[in-house]
Amino acid sequence: xxxxxxxxxxxxxxxxxxxxxxxxxxxxxxxxxxxxxxxxxxxxxxxxxxxxxxxxxxxxxxxxxxxxxxxxxxxxxxxxxxxxxxxxxxxxxxxxxxxxxxxxxxxxxxxxxxxxxxxxxxxxxxxxxxxxx
Numbered sequence: 224x225x226x227x228x229x230x231x232x233x234x235x236x237x238x239x240x241x242x243x244x245x246x247x248x249x250x251x252x253x254x255x256x257x258x259x260x261x262x263x264x265x266x267x268x269x270x271x272x273x274x275x276x277x278x279x280x281x282x283x284x285x286x287x288x289x290x291x292x293x294x295x296x297x298x299x300x301x302x303x304x305x306x307x308x309x310x311x312x313x314x315x316x317x318x319x320x321x322x323x324x325x326x327x328x329x330x331x332x333x334x335x336x337x338x339x340x341x342x343x344x345x346x347x348x349x350x351x352x353x354x355x356x
Contacts, residue, residue, distance in 0.1 A: 228294060233355035234286045237348035241282035244344045253336060260333040286348055293352045304353015308345035316341040 224231045249257050258265065289308055292298075298307045317338045324334035 229287075229290045230352070230355045233352050234283070234290050236355075237286040237289065237351040238282040240347050240351060241285055241344040242278075244347060245282075245340060248336065248340050248343075256332070257336060260330045260336070282344075285344065286352070289345065289348050290352050293349060293356060298349075298353050299356065301350040301354035304349040304351065304356070305346050306349070307353065308347070308349020309342065311349070312341045312345035316345065 258268065289304075289311065292311055293304050293307050296303070296307050298304050320334065320337055320341065323329060324331070
């Protein structure tokens with residue numbers, strides 16, 4: 224199914240991939256380090272701050288934005304989508320995330336993990352969207 228020239232199935236799969244990569248990085252591989260770098264305890268993470276519903280929104284917004292960029296760039300194939308995703312990650316997402324690192328006292332490791340997350344998710348989602356353009 225297409226909406227305004229975008230493959231809706233590809234967007235859903237890309238959003239699921241974004242979520243899965245985040246889960247792998249922040250929950251499976253680096254959970255304790257991430258909590259330490261954030262200065263948060265596991266008990267604090269269990270508290271409901273009312274923001275968790277947005278967990279489902281973010282990957283879809285990213286996938287839709289990447290789909291727009293892949294289409295605007297007329298990137299063809301998975302490699303064209305991957306390159307588009309990496310460029311967006313570096314020049315927009317990581318650069319925007321850098322403000323929090325430069326103007327705060329957060330650990331460099333946290334910025335590094337977040338940057339890795341954005342590079343991986345944008346690359347994989349871009350490749351999915353480029354392949355199913």
